[in-house]
Amino acid sequence: MDKSNIIAQLYESISVDPRHPFGDDVARVEVHENKVVGVHLVPGLKVEAGETKDGIDAYIGVAEGVEIEKPVHICFGVLPETGLQHIILNIEIKQNSRASILAHCTFPNARKVEHLMDANITIEPGARYSYFERHVHGPYGGVNVIPNAKIIVHEGGEFSTEFELIKGRAGRIRFDYEATCHARSVLEMTARINGRENDQIYIQETAHLVGEEARAVLTSHLALRDQARAEIYNTMTANAPRARGHVDCKEIVVGNAFAKAVPVVEVNHPLAHITHEAAIGSVDSKQLQTLLSRGLSEEEATDIIIEGLLSKKPNPDRQYNNDPTLG
């Protein structure tokens, strides 16, 4: 299969018209298995990608003071039923620059696919970077997703990352993100995942607020049905004056599903403050009965409540917010 065909299939799998997906002013990178099958860059954005035996080793950089106006699209995929894709990513968002990446990870036919990512992300002082990662999986649950990221947000920098897996079977997910936030930096880490059948989800999100007035929010919203299982470990530490953090963990558990949430909040400075909220359990009775009293069945009402829990939070400050590929 030639590259253009692969690109077309990748985009079809994420419901994007493959004929003219993006304009010339939109940077994009397409990676299938261990091949970079397409690249289009814009000024100020640097992408270097080398193929390895089971994936790619890539550097993505945004030059100092550059603002990439439109979200950079990255599509990682494995189209066959089996495969291994190991992505090594080094991302540097240079001082006072701004960029947003919208990544689609697509495994539409997976029966035995492994998708591994090891990322080092550096947000330099005053830079702003948002990363939205949408996973599109097939119906078989045969995907093993293991992303790891080490993130440093330097003084006055802003970083947000959002992991979404709602369509298809989650399979096995095990992700581990750890961020260090310096003075006056802002961090948001969000995971929204829909698990069913025998899906297994393990989330570890950690934020260290080491600088004065650093702020962070860790959010995990999961819906689990059937025999799906999830464990969520959110850790936030604060050891600087006026550091502020919040951990939000909500799971809806339906049927024989299982969820365990372990929040750890640690404050080592008298002027720091971290809050935490967690709710795990069945669908809220009042929400459910409200929708039943509109004539919906219990299943329909549950679906709508879960749809709300897992929905993307509108945020006009995110460049990707209104991107047409996000629907």
Add this chain to the structure above:
Amino acid sequence: MSTGVLEVRNVTQRFDNRAILNDLSLDFWGGHVHAVIGPNGAGKSTLANTIMGLEGYTGHDGDIVLDGQSLKGVSITERAKRGITLAWQEPARFEGLSVQRFITAGAKVKTAARAGEVLSTFGLDPDRYLSRSVDKTLSGGERKRIELASILAMEPRIVIMDEPDSGIDVEALQRIFAALIQFKTSGATVIMITHSMAVLKQADHAFLMCCGKLLDKGNVDRIAEYFGSKCLPCDHINQPSAEEI
């Protein structure tokens, strides 16, 4: 022989061996706006929840009858499909769910245009509200209006409003009163649970409850006069004398 579209027949609802509704019988006529008024603890909200068949409210004695058919064993969903719905005193919040999705979920016509139309009826600008979440970023009054908008879109036959004026400002209350006329014009029966004289005066007909029992029913002005002169200054709330009952 009753002419009520919805009848409450000798309903006794007990919690912890205490009768919150005590052999209560009421008839709600089709196309009328009824007020059920009474002091706090009279059993008004319990009546609303019992008619809707909410969780924990189905194990009562007596019967609720719609169009001559008992609702015993009939689920909330089925009651709603037969045309009964409830606006809660404190509407639920739905994190992440857009106002448009919430309204269209149970709407007869499931379009954004219809959702916008019903929102406008309650004085909410569709451009500002349709994409917002039904969550804590909305005030209680906004959520109340959005809930009533969703009910208007559902086009029900019987609307039970539990304390429609609670948490609502004066302007919003006027919108709700205007919506009452819309419900009535469409032929719906409205049952307003209230302890507010302002709400009572919007009704065509009133029931006065105390201690889970019916004290009086009939003309709104007469009930209002009685409620204002006897119930409001009453110093033995929910313990009326046997003669009064």
